[in-house]
Amino acid sequence: MANEKIPYKIYLSEEEMPKFWYNVRADMKVKPAPLVNPGTLQPMTAADLAPVFCDELIAQELDNDTRQVPIPEEIRGFYKMYRPSPLVRAYCLEEKLGTPAHIYYKFEGNNTSGSHKLNSAIAQAYYAKKQGLRGVTTETGAGQWGTALSMACAYLGLDCKVYMVKVSYEQKPFRREVMRTYGASVTPSPSMETAVGRKILAEHPGTTGSLGCAISEAVEVATSNPGYRYVLGSVLNQVLLHQSVIGLETKIALDKYGVVPDIIIGCAGGGSNLGGLISPFMGEKLRGERDYRIIAVEPASCPSFTRGKFAYDFCDTGMICPLAKMYTLGAGFIPSPNHAGGLRFHGMSPVLSQLYHDGYMEATSVEQTAVFEAAEFFARTEGILPAPESSHAIKVAIDEAKKCKETGEAKNIVFGLTGTGYFDLVAYEQYNNGTMTDRIPTDEELAVGLNALPPQPEF
Numbered sequence: 001m002a003n004e005k006i007p008y009k010i011y012l013s014e015e016e017m018p019k020f021w022y023n024v025r026a027d028m029k030v031k032p033a034p035l036v037n038p039g040t041l042q043p044m045t046a047a048d049l050a051p052v053f054c055d056e057l058i059a060q061e062l063d064n065d066t067r068q069v070p071i072p073e074e075i076r077g078f079y080k081m082y083r084p085s086p087l088v089r090a091y092c093l094e095e096k097l098g099t100p101a102h103i104y105y106k107f108e109g110n111n112t113s114g115s116h117k118l119n120s121a122i123a124q125a126y127y128a129k130k131q132g133l134r135g136v137t138t139e140t141g142a143g144q145w146g147t148a149l150s151m152a153c154a155y156l157g158l159d160c161k162v163y164m165v166k167v168s169y170e171q172k173p174f175r176r177e178v179m180r181t182y183g184a185s186v187t188p189s190p191s192m193e194t195a196v197g198r199k200i201l202a203e204h205p206g207t208t209g210s211l212g213c214a215i216s217e218a219v220e221v222a223t224s225n226p227g228y229r230y231v232l233g234s235v236l237n238q239v240l241l242h243q244s245v246i247g248l249e250t251k252i253a254l255d256k257y258g259v260v261p262d263i264i265i266g267c268a269g270g271g272s273n274l275g276g277l278i279s280p281f282m283g284e285k286l287r288g289e290r291d292y293r294i295i296a297v298e299p300a301s302c303p304s305f306t307r308g309k310f311a312y313d314f315c316d317t318g319m320i321c322p323l324a325k326m327y328t329l330g331a332g333f334i335p336s337p338n339h340a341g342g343l344r345f346h347g348m349s350p351v352l353s354q355l356y357h358d359g360y361m362e363a364t365s366v367e368q369t370a371v372f373e374a375a376e377f378f379a380r381t382e383g384i385l386p387a388p389e390s391s392h393a394i395k396v397a398i399d400e401a402k403k404c405k406e407t408g409e410a411k412n413i414v415f416g417l418t419g420t421g422y423f424d425l426v427a428y429e430q431y432n433n434g435t436m437t438d439r440i441p442t443d444e445e446l447a448v449g450l451n452a453l454p455p456q457p458e459f
């Protein structure tokens with residue numbers, strides 16, 4: 001089939017859809033470092049994690065060895081409502097750029113939540129339901145994760161409590177209403193409902209909140225209400241496992257036409273979409289079967305890979321969560337108000353951090369106005385209004401395609417288009433009005449977070 005004309009969109013039949021998630025940790029010679037208890041500096045056991053997370057998800061989190069994890073039939077059924085997501089051959093973009101490169105993107109924005117986050121939300125809600133829990137709690141910043149989780153919980157009949165960063169709650173009323181339409185309760189954070197929220201409000205009256213603070217509230221509510229657990233939409237190993245469905249579908253689709261990517265590109269906030277997209281390709285690379293160039297793209301305003309340290313750090317600003325070893329800017333780092341809300345996290349997935357540290361992938365950072373320039377070009381060429389987060393990958397894919405134009409190489413470039421930008425039109429408005437700015441932290445500003453890392457474990 002290798003010479004067959006490749007269609008604009010490569011779909012898979014239901015039968016061809018993945019039946020297993022792929023756990024890339026099984027093929028890593030150096031495993032990601034374990035989560036550590038900040039008090040004892042010892043690795044967290046399943047029993048330590050049980051009050052916070054669902055049992056089956058803890059098992060997945062700690063499992064570095066099982067290569068293939070069966071996707072339960074109920075989850076496959078849900079996936080079939082909005083998957084497979086299309087793998088698009090960007091013929092129009094190639095033509096407009098005049099590049100000999102072949103560009104493909106995996107589009108995850110074709111569901112109501114508008115992003116890839118639903119792939120893990122349904123899995124996490126499913127295991128919570130199976131454990132007989134009443135509900136789950138979580139935090140959300142810009143709202144994509146909260147929306148995805150609300151949809152999954154509505155489908156399974158689980159209660160869903162979302163703590164939404166107050167500034168987003170006020171400025172993004174539309175996402176909030178989508179969540180409420182799916183039955184979630186949405187509380188602006190910090191709130192008076194939790195001890196940690198009351199403490200933060202007493203210390204910082206009038207604060208508009210942060211993701212770290214919302215995590216602390218959601219964890220407190222989960223651990224103090226029987227029948228509730230906390231769930232997280234990125235960073236964790238289990239989330240990368242669920243998101244491997246993106247990469248597996250991509251690989252099955254490309255294999256059908258004998259296409260082998262040269263370069264794979266994704267935006268990286270906590271690392272879940274990129275980790276998912278690259279998983280099966282990285283597996284081949286780790287096993288020495290094939291080589292690929294893999295590029296993580298992050299905002300210059302929150303450059304964890306490119307300017308962070310590889311060290312143990314807290315995942316939350318409240319410093320109540322376990323420590324994870326990752327590329328981090330420090331839990332106290334507060335990025336400037338960049339419009340790619342989903343990329344404003346100080347740390348990075350421990351799996352991707354280890355792979356990057358060991359030289360299996362590259363990372364680069366891009367500035368906001370250049371990202372929106374690429375987003376607009378893409379919207380006008382391919383028709384999709386991309387999320388600001390996804391547009392980081394678009395920017396670098398376009399740059400690589402332009403390089404191919406100079407060298408005359410017909411490289412295969414694959415990138416992850418993680419979502420749509422309908423709820424980000426204030427950002428587009430600023431770009432269109434010419435009032436958008438680029439804010440890059442100085443070394444002195446970064447030093448504040450980097451010099452305040454917690455005590456490091458001995459192992």
Ligand SMILES: *Cc1c(COP(=O)(O)O)cnc(C)c1O
Binds near residue numbers: 234274419
């Ligand atoms: C959350 C989000 C991201 C970033 O999260 P990762 O875990 O790094 O994938 C990227 N794109 C969109 C549309 C998102 O909602």
